[in-house]
Structures are given as C-alpha cells and as structure tokens.
Amino acid sequence: MTMQADRDATTELWEPTPAALALDRAVARLRALQHADGWWKGELETNVTIDAEDLLMRQFLGIRTARETEWTARWIRTKQRPDGSWATFHEGPPDLSTTVEAYLALRLAGDSPAAPHLVRARAVILALGGVERTRVFTHLWLALFGLWPWDELPVVPVEQILLPTWLPLSVHDFACWARQTIVPIAVLMALRPQSDLGFEIAELYGGGPAQQGGAPPDAASPAAYPLVTRAGRRALLGGGLDKVLHILERHHPRRLREHALRRAEGWIVERQEADGSWGGIQPPWVYSLMALHALGRPVDEPVMRLGLAGWQRFTVEEPGPDGPVRRMEACQSPVWDTALALVALGDAGVGSDDPMVARAVDWIVGEEIGARGDWRVRRPGLAPGGWAFEFDNDFYPDVDDTAEVVLGLERVGAGGTAAAERGVNWVVGMQCRDGGWAAFDAENTSTLPLALPFCDFGAVTDPPSADVTAHVVEMLALTGRGQTSAARAGLAWLLREQEPDGSWFGRWGANHVYGTGAALPALVAVGVHPAETPVRRGVAWLEEVQNPDGGWGEDLRSYREPSARGRGTSTASQTAWALLGLLAAGEAGSPAVRRGIEWLVEHQEDDGGWDEPEYTGTGFPGDFYINYHLYRLVFPVSALARYVRSAP
Structure with a gap:
C-alpha cells in the first residue's frame, strides 16, 4: 500500500486526498511496467539522426534490407515538420545536419528529390547554408560515400592511440563517450574507405565555402560546464593544430601508420561489451563496426556478428499511421530506470518486503560491475564497484547511476549490502580534486580537446x-x-x-x-x-x-x-x-x-x-x-x- 494523506488522528474515518489517489494510480502504473526479471526500462527516444545513420551504416556494410529501409523511412517521414525540417528535440528549431541526414536516408529509401516533402527539406537545407555548413560528423558520413572530400575533414590521426596517457591529447583526455568514438573514426580517416549510395546530392550544396570543423560551440554555463572559455584563443589554436595535422597526414610514416592501425583495432576489439556494443551507445557502436569492416573484417566475423546482433536489440518496431515503423534507441537505460523506480517506490512507502521491489533489488544488485574499466587510468589504486547505465557496459560504470542505485536501495530498506558499500567507496574514490563529481571519469577537464576543429558537436570532456x-x-x-x-x-x-x-x-x-x-x-x-x-x-x-x-x-x-x-x-x-x-x-x-x-x-x-x-x-x-x-x-x-x- 502507498501512503495516504491527511488521516484524522481522532477518528478511523478519513478521506484520501487527490494527491494520494494520484499517487496510488501512478504506483499501480509503475507496477504494471516492471519486467518479469525485475527491471524497468522506458524507451530512450532521440532524433532521426540515429535512424538515418543506421540505414547509412547498413549501406556501408552491405547489409541493408528493403524491410528495414521501408519501415525506417516511414518513421523518418512521420517526424518531418510542416516547414520541411527535422529537429533534435520536440518543437525545437530546424537542425541542418539532422535534416541533411534524414534527406539522405529518404533518398536511400527511394524517395524522389522531386517529392514535395523532399523539396521542402531541400529548401530548409539551402536556407541554412547547404551541406557545406553541416557538422563534421555529417561531413564524415558524406565522405564515406564519396560525397565530401576527405581532405576537407579535420584530421583525427590514428597515431593518437599511441600517445601515453600522460601526454596532452591522448585518447584519455577525452570523455569516455568521445574516446570510444574518436578511435574508430581515426581508423576510418586513415583508411578512407568509400561506399556508394547510388545517387548524388548536388541539389543540397549552397555554394558557400566548406566549413572545416565549424565554430566552437556556444557557452552553456562557463562556471558549471566550461566548454568555451577563451573560445577565440582556442579556435586559433585548433585551426593551427589542424593545419599541422593535415601536413602530417600527407607525410605520415607508413610503418607507424600500420602500427597505429593494429593498436587501434586491438583497442576497439578489447572494449566490445558482452552484448556486442561499445559503451552501450550508438556513436562508438556504429563507427566501430564500420572501422573494423574497413580493416578487413567481414560482417559474419565473430566480433562483427556479435556487434550487429546486439545493435538489433536496440530496435523499436510498432504500428504507424501509414504502416509499421522502425526506429533505433541510441542507448538503453535499465539500471538508471530501475534505480529511479526504487527511489520512487521507497518514497511511496513500498519496501523490500514487496515482491516487486524484491525482484528489482535482486536484479540491480546483480548488475554490479566488478571489472576495472578505463576509469582506472586516473584512479589506478581504486577498487572496482558501482553500476553502469545499460545492461552491459563493464568498461564504463558511472558515478550518477551508482549514486542513484545506492539511494534506491536505501529508500526501499535494502541498503548496507556489500555491493552498495563497494559502490559508495568507488564513488568517493572518483571525486575530483575540486570536490565535485563527473559522470564517468575523474579529472577529465583538459581544454585542449575542445580546441580541435573536429569537436564541433557534443561535449568531449567530462568535468564535474x-x-x-x-x-x-x-x-x-x-x-x-x-x-x-x-x-x-x-x-x-x-x-x-x-x-x-x-x-x-x-x-x-x-x-x-x-x-x-x-x-x-x-x-x-x-x-x-x-x-x-x-x-x-x-x-x-x-x-x-x-x-x-x-x-x-x-x-x-x-x-x-x-x-x-x-x-x-x-x-x-x-x-x-x-x-x-x-x-x-x-x-x-x-x-x-x-x-x-x-x-x-x-x-x-x-x-x-x-x-x-x-x-x-x-x-x-x-x-x-x-x-x-x-x-x-x-x-x-x-x-x-x-x-x-x-x-x-
């Protein structure tokens, strides 16, 4: 039973308040959503970039099917707005790169560029500057299909994998999600593979100068999230560094390049999770599959087969207004969702003696991570512990999930276990020198990665x-x-x-x-x-x-x-x-x-x-x-x- 409010202490008669009744209904809904194994997982919905890139990856690997293409294209069409654009969030502004990638996916699905919905999309793309103004990641996808010059991409040298961790711009200067993505991208940039989409996109070029890396991202909060302090100086530094890297790229020693490629391949393979993923998230997953394929691994090779099978489990299929639709989750959040559900149920007075809670506690305790992941680079003497966000992500447990798991266990009266104690100790050991906590790493605050022209999309460091x-x-x-x-x-x-x-x-x-x-x-x-x-x-x-x-x-x-x-x-x-x-x-x-x-x-x-x-x-x-x-x-x-x- 959940708590009921405003009982009259002097009588057995009481009337539940609207808030208490709403609470009971919500707890009943939460009960109904629990998986038989004990966990909760709500869908993690993002934008159609994930779906478009899924089709592009399948085209690159030669495994795209008509069914996947038709169902995904149908989903992408449902998310187009009346002005012809696609956005990165509900009722957000038109996003150029998202619109370009959606356009590519629909062309791949056979939609005519003369179709009204693509005519509207093209108008938005040109009004926003054309493909020249898209982000680096979109340019990379275009380069993989011969639609953008490799030489006009900012350089990410694969030799970066050889840098020791204490040197600036080693892969460990980047946040875990960024380093997992940059390593396979560096492989692709070194090998410069090229597939074919079967069409050209001359109609999407605006005629302006190509952007190599774009401008630095806008400030979010300089105090709490220092992405862009001294942005002008960093942009100047990054531009100069990129010029040097382009020169080195044209004159790299062959044997060093081969050694770096072998090291990068090993690094990628070592970090594949049990479910086939890389970090349990879309960007490193799709780029790792393409990088390994470019290195010569066929799609039926064990690592590739495991990766593709795992990615398939991130598929959501359901009826749509014009037929069945298919979309991809960029990640899945069962540990996070279950921890939050335990906190909520504990708040509602549902304790560990409830079978629903008992199943959840057993499941989440079993998800404790005992392996030493990449966090050990900054905390080599710290004992492992804690929880990740996903079903499988042993290399990257995170502080936030671990804190919420412990809070959830405490709320339902199941705290104080050995697993929780290990989690608390690991979290304390991950505290940064300034007293704050970041999500995945400690002291991941270098400003150098932020200066690179390649880093024009998304956070690439992990400060508190x-x-x-x-x-x-x-x-x-x-x-x-x-x-x-x-x-x-x-x-x-x-x-x-x-x-x-x-x-x-x-x-x-x-x-x-x-x-x-x-x-x-x-x-x-x-x-x-x-x-x-x-x-x-x-x-x-x-x-x-x-x-x-x-x-x-x-x-x-x-x-x-x-x-x-x-x-x-x-x-x-x-x-x-x-x-x-x-x-x-x-x-x-x-x-x-x-x-x-x-x-x-x-x-x-x-x-x-x-x-x-x-x-x-x-x-x-x-x-x-x-x-x-x-x-x-x-x-x-x-x-x-x-x-x-x-x-x-």
Whole structure:
C-alpha cells in the first residue's frame, strides 16, 4: 500500500486526498511496467539522426534490407515538420545536419528529390547554408560515400592511440563517450574507405565555402560546464593544430601508420561489451563496426556478428499511421530506470518486503560491475564497484547511476549490502580534486580537446557537474556519511557553483530546473538548514519560474539562451523536479507546491501515467537530447509521495 494523506488522528474515518489517489494510480502504473526479471526500462527516444545513420551504416556494410529501409523511412517521414525540417528535440528549431541526414536516408529509401516533402527539406537545407555548413560528423558520413572530400575533414590521426596517457591529447583526455568514438573514426580517416549510395546530392550544396570543423560551440554555463572559455584563443589554436595535422597526414610514416592501425583495432576489439556494443551507445557502436569492416573484417566475423546482433536489440518496431515503423534507441537505460523506480517506490512507502521491489533489488544488485574499466587510468589504486547505465557496459560504470542505485536501495530498506558499500567507496574514490563529481571519469577537464576543429558537436570532456555532485552528496548523507571530508568538499563545490540567479546548471537533465531540483535536496540532506541563503535563493528561483498553470518546464534552448532558463511548456518530469527541490526546502505548505501538485493531479492520464512529448534529458548540452519515457512517471511518483508524507 502507498501512503495516504491527511488521516484524522481522532477518528478511523478519513478521506484520501487527490494527491494520494494520484499517487496510488501512478504506483499501480509503475507496477504494471516492471519486467518479469525485475527491471524497468522506458524507451530512450532521440532524433532521426540515429535512424538515418543506421540505414547509412547498413549501406556501408552491405547489409541493408528493403524491410528495414521501408519501415525506417516511414518513421523518418512521420517526424518531418510542416516547414520541411527535422529537429533534435520536440518543437525545437530546424537542425541542418539532422535534416541533411534524414534527406539522405529518404533518398536511400527511394524517395524522389522531386517529392514535395523532399523539396521542402531541400529548401530548409539551402536556407541554412547547404551541406557545406553541416557538422563534421555529417561531413564524415558524406565522405564515406564519396560525397565530401576527405581532405576537407579535420584530421583525427590514428597515431593518437599511441600517445601515453600522460601526454596532452591522448585518447584519455577525452570523455569516455568521445574516446570510444574518436578511435574508430581515426581508423576510418586513415583508411578512407568509400561506399556508394547510388545517387548524388548536388541539389543540397549552397555554394558557400566548406566549413572545416565549424565554430566552437556556444557557452552553456562557463562556471558549471566550461566548454568555451577563451573560445577565440582556442579556435586559433585548433585551426593551427589542424593545419599541422593535415601536413602530417600527407607525410605520415607508413610503418607507424600500420602500427597505429593494429593498436587501434586491438583497442576497439578489447572494449566490445558482452552484448556486442561499445559503451552501450550508438556513436562508438556504429563507427566501430564500420572501422573494423574497413580493416578487413567481414560482417559474419565473430566480433562483427556479435556487434550487429546486439545493435538489433536496440530496435523499436510498432504500428504507424501509414504502416509499421522502425526506429533505433541510441542507448538503453535499465539500471538508471530501475534505480529511479526504487527511489520512487521507497518514497511511496513500498519496501523490500514487496515482491516487486524484491525482484528489482535482486536484479540491480546483480548488475554490479566488478571489472576495472578505463576509469582506472586516473584512479589506478581504486577498487572496482558501482553500476553502469545499460545492461552491459563493464568498461564504463558511472558515478550518477551508482549514486542513484545506492539511494534506491536505501529508500526501499535494502541498503548496507556489500555491493552498495563497494559502490559508495568507488564513488568517493572518483571525486575530483575540486570536490565535485563527473559522470564517468575523474579529472577529465583538459581544454585542449575542445580546441580541435573536429569537436564541433557534443561535449568531449567530462568535468564535474552540479546534478551528479548533488546526487552523490545526497547519497553520502543518506548512508550516514554526510559529515565526511568527501561530503563536505562536495557541498562546498555545490555552493560555489550556484548560479547568480539562484539556480544550478543541469548537465544530464534539462536544465536549471533539473540542477536545482537535485541540488536543494542534497544541501538539506547534508545539513544545510532550509532557512540558509543558498536554499532560499534556490527556492526563490523555482518560484519565480513557475508557469501560470502551476507546472514547471524548461525548453532545451536554455543551454544556449540564458533567457530561456526555467522557461517552457510544463511537463510532468520537470514539475516533479521543482517540487522535489521545494519539498526538501520545507515548502510543503506553500502556494507554489500546492499549485504544482494540482498540476500533476490534473494532468494524470487514465492509466496512471503522464503524457510528455517534450525532451527533458540531455546527452550533449546544446546538441543532443533525450526523451526518457519513464521520467514522466518515476519523478511524479517521488514528488507526490513526498508531498503526501509531508503536507500539513
């Protein structure tokens, strides 16, 4: 049973509140979604770039089928907007590279360039500058099919794999997701393979100068996520470095190149996971398959066969308005989703004696990682432990998942296990020198990778972030470690990183609502009184950005436009994040909380969940976003439960 609010202490008669009834319906929905093995996994929805690149990869490998092509093309068409463009998130602005790649996929599927939907797409592409202005990754795909000159791509030398870890620009200067992607791309750039699409795209060229690497990305938050400080100087450095690399590329020693290619091939093969993936995410997966194929491995070779079979499991197929559709998940999040579900159920009063929770606990404890991954480069003496995001990702457990797993186990009364203790110890050992925590690595803060013209899309380093640090600090407090030196240093880091407006930047969720909703519970859990200034400033910011309808929302444009912070259509997940922050700060009786709870109750669907087409998850700030389909349920459960428990 979930908790019921407002019982009359003087009588056995009581009436459940709307919030309590909504909570019961939501918990029932969560029960219905659990897999028989104990885990939860909501779909991880991204944009059609993933689907287009799937078809392009299959074309490159020679394995594309008519069924896959037809079903995927049908899906891509459903996501085109009336203006002819495709975006990277729901109701986002037209994205040039996404539109170009979608256009390529539809041409590959046989759509005529004279068809009205492609005529509209071409108009958008040309208005935005043509293929010349697309990102480096799109140029790379074009080069693989002879539609872009290899010499006009920024150089990623495969010899980089030979650099020792202590040298600048070794692969370990890059975040784990970036290094896994850069190594196979470097192989492709060295070998320069070329396949055939069967058509040309002259109609997409705008006639302007080719961009080699593009401009540096815009600032997200210089204090919390230092992507672009001293951007002009770095751009100058990167441009000069790229010129040098182009010269070296034309005159590389043959034997050194061959040695580097062998080393890179071994590096890639060694990091293939048990499920066939590389890091459990799309970019290194597809590039690794193509790199290994370019190195001479046929598609039926064991490593290739395992990789392709694993990728097939990331396929979503369902009926569509014009026939069945097919799309790909860029990643899958069962550990993360299950940890969040445990937190929510614990908040709702469902404990480890419930069979549903017991199955989830058994499953998630069994997912503990005992191997030493790439993190050992910066922390060689640290004992392994912790959890990853995916079913299989032993090389890259992450701090955020580990913190949430431990929080979830604690919430349902299953904490204190040996696995949880190992996880806590591993997380503490991954603390950065400045007191914060990053997602996958420690001290992954070099600014040199950010200067490379190749790095024009997505975050390529892994500095500490407010949301991850907050989750760790809250975990340390909940496990009785709130006064340890690690927790105090983490608290000091969070206090330093509070924005001038009172919010915190959200690296892995959108955006300041996410960061603030994570930071306030952490501060209070570790001993900051709700009346103290940092908490009051965070509360004031959340109250200021509450929508007139009572909910909260933040458009993903806030990563590039400060004026969009905390502004956007109300969503269930973001409303819940704000409520979690306010409730932790002792605001259960406030008008803002009351209106937020009313929004959740009024917008609940008949099945107990909430509708949320908006993307509220973040892959790369400013570039790549995610709609976690379970966010719209687990976070409202936590918010409603904590309100029911604490409401006056």
